[in-house]
Amino acid sequence: MAAVASDDATARLALTDICKTFPGVVANDRVSLTLRPGEIHALLGENGAGKSTLVKIVYGVLRADSGEMRWNGQIVQVGSPAQARRLGIGMVFQHFSLFDSLTVAENIALGIDEKVPMRDLTERIGEVSAHYGLALDPGRHVHTLSVGERQRVEIVRCLLQNPSLLIMDEPTSVLTPQEADRLFETLRQLAAEGVTVLYISHKLEEIRALCEAATVLRGGRVVATCDPRTETARSLAQMMIGAELATPERGGADAAGNDRLTVRNLSLESEHPFGTPIRNVSLSVRAGEILGIAGVAGNGQPELLAALSGETLCEDADAILLDGRPVGRLGPRARRARGVCVVPEERMGQGTVPEMTLSENGFLSAYLRSGMLRQGLLQVRAMSRFASDIIQAYSVMAPGPAAAAGSLSGGNLQKFIIGREILQNPEILIAAHPTWGVDAGAAAAIQQALLDLAKAGAAVLVVSQDLDELFAISDRLAVICEGRLSASRLTRDTTVEQAGLLMGGMFDEAGEIVETHAA
C-alpha cells in the first residue's frame, strides 16, 4: 500500500479506472496508467484498442464516463484542451489541425491561448526550434510544408507552452526514417529535461528503441505493461493481438502478364503553387505484379497519384494508357469504369466523408459496382450489405454500416478504405500508403490481400514511404524524387543501399543509378 502511495505521489500523471463508452463500443474499460517525470512511455494496442480515446480524455477533448485523473498528485478534472494546456499537457494529434492558408507563425498563434505580439512570437519560435533542432521558418505558408515539417509546427506549438507532459499520437506514421530519427532525438532531449512523453505508435521497432515502459491495451483494457527494451517486436505484437502474428506469403513464380497500366513521358505542373511538378515520368504495371514506388514524402507522390486516378487530367491523352488505350483525358469515374481502383493518400476528407455513414462511404467510390446505383437512385440495402461485407472481410472494428466514418479509429478507417477498393475486384489497384497507421496484425492482412490480388491477375501499384513494406511485397521497385521517377528494378535484385541512393535522387536521365566514384 505504502509503495503505491509513494509511487502515485511522485507520478506526474496517474490515471485510475478510466472508463469511456461510445454508443455500442466500450473504448476504455477501467484503464489505469502511471507516468513518471522524464519518462518516455509507449501506449500500444491494436486498431480501435482505445489509445486515441484515452489520450483525448487526458487532453480534455473527451470526457471520461468515470475514473480519476491525478496530475502531480492532485485530482484534476480536465474540461477542455485549453485547461489541459494550462496544466502543462501538450498533444500532437493523429490527424493534424493546421490551416493551410496561414503561415507557420499564424498557425502557432492560433493554437496557443495567450495573445502574444507576432514579433515576440516569431522570436520565440526561432529560439525553441533552435534549442531542439526543429528547423522551421515562421513566415512560410503551411501548405508549402512537407508532412514532417507540419508535424514540427505542431510540436513547436506544444513546446512553446512549456509542457511537462507531451502526448504524441502516431507521430511517425507519416515521417521518413530520417525525420523520425530527428524526432527521437528531440524527444530524448525533452525527456532528459524532465518532460514526460506519452507515445503512441504501431511501429514496434521504434518503440523498442525509444521507450522505457509500455502499456498495452486490447479492447479498451490494459492487458500488459512491460519494458519494451527487453521484448522483441514480435512479442510486443503478440501482446497486442493476443495471438500469433502472421507473415505475408508471396505467391511463387513471377507470372507477370501484359502491361495493364502504362505511363509515357508524363509531365505535369502541380495545381498547388508549392507542389512538386511531375517530370517525364514513365512506368508500366503488368497484370499479376506489384510495382512499388518508394520515395520521401513531398517528391511528387500526390501529383502522380492524382494523375493516375484522373483527378488531374493530362494534357495529352496518350500519356496514360490502360490496356494500350489512352485515358489521360478521362476523369476518375471513367477510369473506375475501366477497372481502376484507388486508395487515396488522405483517409479523412478524401478517402471518406467523416460525417457520412460507412454505407455511404462504401458507395462513395464503389457506386459503379455491386448494383448500388439504379436509375439514379441509391440502393440502400445493397449499400449496407457492401459495407457489412467490408467490415467482416477486413475485421473493421465498427458498430455497423450505419456508423459514421469519423467515429472509426484511424487504423480501422484505413482498413475500411482498403477493403472497399479490393472488394470491388479491381483490375488495376493504385494504393497510397496502404498500411498507414494500421496495427501489425492488420498490416500483415492488408499486405496479404495485395499479394493475393496480384496473384489473381490484377496489376497493383503501391506508393509508400515504408521501404520495409515495399521490399516485402513488391515485385519491382522504382523511386520518385523531385518529380522524377527512376527506372524500375526487380526488388529481389535491389539492396536497401541502392534504394537509398535512388531516394536521394542519384539516378540519370535514363532512370538508372549513378555510381559516384568519389575519390
Next chain:
Amino acid sequence: MLPRLEPRSGVSAAMMLLTPAIAVGLTLIAGVIMFAALGFDPGRALYTFFVKPVSTLYGVSELLVKATPLAVIGIGLALGFRANVWNIGAEGQFTLGAICGGGVALAFHGVESWLVLPAMAVAGILGGLAWGAIPAFLRVRFNANEILTSLMLTYVATLLLSYLVHGPWRDPEGLNFPESRMFEDSALLPVILDETRLSIAAPIALLIVLAGWVVLSRAFLGFQIKVVGQSPAAASYAGFSEKRLIWTVLCVSGALAGLAGMFEVSGPIGQLHPVVSPGYGFTAIIVAFLGRLHPVGVLFAALLIALSYLGGELAQIELKLPLALTGVFQGMLLFFLLGTDVLIRYRIRFRRRGARIALPQGG
C-alpha cells in the same frame, strides 16, 4: 476578461434538430419583452400576431398561399446550400419567372386555351433558370463569387420588371398606373378552395417538397451534392464534377424560384406589378436554414415564416404597429437560430488576459 468560443467535444444530432424549436421559443420571449416595452399587452399582441391569423379557414388558406413560394424557393436553395453554393439571388430569379410567365400571359391575351398555363409555367421556369445560370457560368468560368453575382442580378431583374410595367407592358386601359393588364382566366391558376386564393400551386409545392426529399435522401444527385458540400476532396476523389454540380444546383434553384414567381403572378396577384414579391426570395434563405436544409424542415419553416407575414399585416391593422414588425420577427428568428447553432457547437469561456508563454528551461 474576454469572452471566447471554445469548441465542444460532441454535438448531438438531437440538439441539431432541437435548435429551431429553441430559436422559436426565444423569439417569442423576445417578442413579449418587445411588445411590453412598446406598451402593448404582450398576450394580446402575440395572439394577434401568431394565433388570430390562422383562426379562420380563410386565414389558413392565406397561410398556405404565402407558404407556397417560400417552400418552393426554399427547397431549391437548400439543395444549393448543401453543396456550398450560395445562391442569394432567388429574389431576382423569382422576379424573372414572374416576368417570363406574365409575358406569356400577356402575349396570349384573348386566347382561351388550357395550354396557356403550362406555357406560362415553362416560361417562368426557363426565366428563373436563365437567371440562375448566369452566376453558374461566371463561377465556373471565371471563379466569380456567386453570392455577389446572384445578388446583383436581383437588382437587374427588379429594374427590368419596373421598366416593363411602366413602359411596353403597361395596361392600355389602366389610367397610366404602372401595371399590366389583368390576366385572363385561362392564365390564372385554378383555385382549389372556394372563396379563397388557394390555388393548385399549394399541392404542387408539396410535390416539390417530396421530390426534394427523394433527391436528397435517395438520389445519386443528392448524394453528390452532400459530398461536395462536406468534403470537396472526397468528391474529386470519387469523380463527382464540382463544376457540373454548381451548374445543376444553380439552375435547379433558379428554375424553382422562377416557377414560384410565375405562380405568384398567375395566382394571388393576377397581373404584373412593379413589385411582385414581399421579399420571398430573401426570406426563403431564412426558411432554408430554419429548416436545417432538410426538405421537411423547409416545409415547416415556410409555414412558420408565412405566419409571420400574416401576423405582421394583422398587427398593422389591429394594433397600428408598423409592418416592419414582420421583418423584426424574421430577423430575430434568424438571429436566435444562428446564435443557438453557435452555442451548441461552442461554449463561451471567460479568461484573463496576460502572457503565459514561456521558454523551456536550459535553453
